[in-house]
Amino acid sequence: MRRPNGEDGLVISVEEHKARVREVVGDRPVVERALPDCAGLVLAEDVTANVSLPPFDNSAMDGYAVRAADVAKAGQDSPVELPVGADIPAGRTDIPTLEPGTAHRIMTGAPMPPGADSVVIVEHTDGGTHRVRISSPATEGAHVRRMGEDVVAGTVTLRAGTVLGPAQLGLGSAVGLDRLPVFEPPRVLVVSTGTELVLPPEPLRHGQIYESNSVMLAAGLSALGCRVKAVRSVADDVSRFRATLEPELADTDLVVTSGGVSAGAYEVVKDALAEAGVEFGKVAMQPGGPQGCGRWNGVPVVTLPGNPVSALVSFEVFLRPTLLAALGHTDTERQRVRARLAETLTSPKGKRQFRRGYYTPGKGQVTGVVGPQGGPGSHLLASFAQANCLIEVAEDVTEAKKDSIVDVLLL
Numbered sequence: 001m002r003r004p005n006g007e008d009g010l011v012i013s014v015e016e017h018k019a020r021v022r023e024v025v026g027d028r029p030v031v032e033r034a035l036p037d038c039a040g041l042v043l044a045e046d047v048t049a050n051v052s053l054p055p056f057d058n059s060a061m062d063g064y065a066v067r068a069a070d071v072a073k074a075g076q077d078s079p080v081e082l083p084v085g086a087d088i089p090a091g092r093t094d095i096p097t098l099e100p101g102t103a104h105r106i107m108t109g110a111p112m113p114p115g116a117d118s119v120v121i122v123e124h125t126d127g128g129t130h131r132v133r134i135s136s137p138a139t140e141g142a143h144v145r146r147m148g149e150d151v152v153a154g155t156v157t158l159r160a161g162t163v164l165g166p167a168q169l170g171l172g173s174a175v176g177l178d179r180l181p182v183f184e185p186p187r188v189l190v191v192s193t194g195t196e197l198v199l200p201p202e203p204l205r206h207g208q209i210y211e212s213n214s215v216m217l218a219a220g221l222s223a224l225g226c227r228v229k230a231v232r233s234v235a236d237d238v239s240r241f242r243a244t245l246e247p248e249l250a251d252t253d254l255v256v257t258s259g260g261v262s263a264g265a266y267e268v269v270k271d272a273l274a275e276a277g278v279e280f281g282k283v284a285m286q287p288g289g290p291q292g293c294g295r296w297n298g299v300p301v302v303t304l305p306g307n308p309v310s311a312l313v314s315f316e317v318f319l320r321p322t323l324l325a326a327l328g329h330t331d332t333e334r335q336r337v338r339a340r341l342a343e344t345l346t347s348p349k350g351k352r353q354f355r356r357g358y359y360t361p362g363k364g365q366v367t368g369v370v371g372p373q374g375g376p377g378s379h380l381l382a383s384f385a386q387a388n389c390l391i392e393v394a395e396d397v398t399e400a401k402k403d404s405i406v407d408v409l410l411l
């Protein structure tokens with residue numbers, strides 16, 4: 001018979017469990033993905049530009065391509081009049097040469113005609129289409145965007161390790177790339193367990209509650225770039241748990257469960273997975289003591305406790321940094337700041353406490369202030385929903401006094 005948690009010597013530190021989770025999850029393989037599917041992912045290799053940016057000299061403004069020498073004497077009261085040779089809209093590919101003493105009407109982004117060295121903006125002309133009166137001189141190169149000014153073809157444009165946000169993806173496409181090598185996002189199966197769980201808008205009967213962990217964890221995982229599928233409620237029944245989930249494993253890279261791992265009598269996750277080789281134990285933290293991780297038919301599994309606050313704090317402490325690292329991010333931790341505590345907090349001896357808090361930054365050199373948001377209870381989800389940080393109280397601290405300086409993780 002298994003002894004209750006915590007009495008079997010399986011109490012491990014936050015760092016130890018984090019290292020186990022990291023080891024079980026491992027690193028993601030490199031794959032080529034179409035650009036639109038790369039948003040938020042990390043580039044796995046340096047990539048070089050297929051073309052220069054701009055790919056050709058072009059006009060930065062709507063106006064007239066000219067030779068600066070031809071309009072040198074133009075002024076407000078002494079406009080220079082030139083015949084308009086051609087119209088060059090953006091996208092025209094057969095570009096007529098500019099003869100001396102003439103102008104071509106040109107649009108933003110259109111190639112500069114050979115023979116022209118500058119652009120006079122339309123506002124400094126009468127806008128003529130056969131002949132144009134130009135009322136200001138142009139310096140050579142005015143309003144011309146030079147080929148290769150931004151990127152030179154063949155050079156590295158995006159470096160390995162870059163997080164692919166809107167600007168990076170736009171640049172990738174601008175230099176002619178349609179696929180990029182990225183760390184493949186894992187397909188994560190999120191599983192909520194508990195016979196008491198009901199999905200909204202189903203009416204609740206006494207003794208039932210609405211399921212909340214799966215949507216919460218799915219949102220957290222999606223924000224990291226994971227592809228999530230969720231089984232929102234599995235009853236506390238070992239054979240049904242196995243029968244429901246085993247068929248899903250074939251196309252799953254990571255299973256994240258919540259509930260069913262503590263010291264009660266109906267701990268379905270523990271009962272179903274302990275013999276499959278998943279290790280369960282107690283981590284010296286509050287909330288989120290009962291944790292587990294391992295492999296199930298070869299698929300990494302991380303089992304989180306069921307209380308919603310415990311589940312989300314566990315996600316923050318263990319899964320978020322692990323998955324960011326697995327996906328190639330170097331910036332894996334929440335920003336940590338020091339803040340002055342607005343009221344005294346107590347914390348259990350020997351456990352690292354993560355309290356939901358509200359942090360207000362200080363101005364200038366003044367340290368920010370943090371207060372607890374709600375009590376330490378791991379069922380107080382509304383307080384979490386109003387928090388903007390976690391207050392971290394170290395294992396050896398049992399009381400953090402008002403006005404003392406504490407560590408805060410900004411969410």
Ligand code: AMP
Pocket residue numbers: 192193194196197209210211212213214258259260261262264305306307308
């Ligand atoms: P457990 O770890 O399964 O004993 O669950 C601990 C507490 O969290 C119980 O009060 C459960 O009803 C609650 N709980 C477990 N899973 C969920 C869930 N997915 N959504 C909301 N509450 C849950």
Ligand code: MG
Pocket residue numbers: 193194195236259260306
């Ligand atoms: Mg349960």
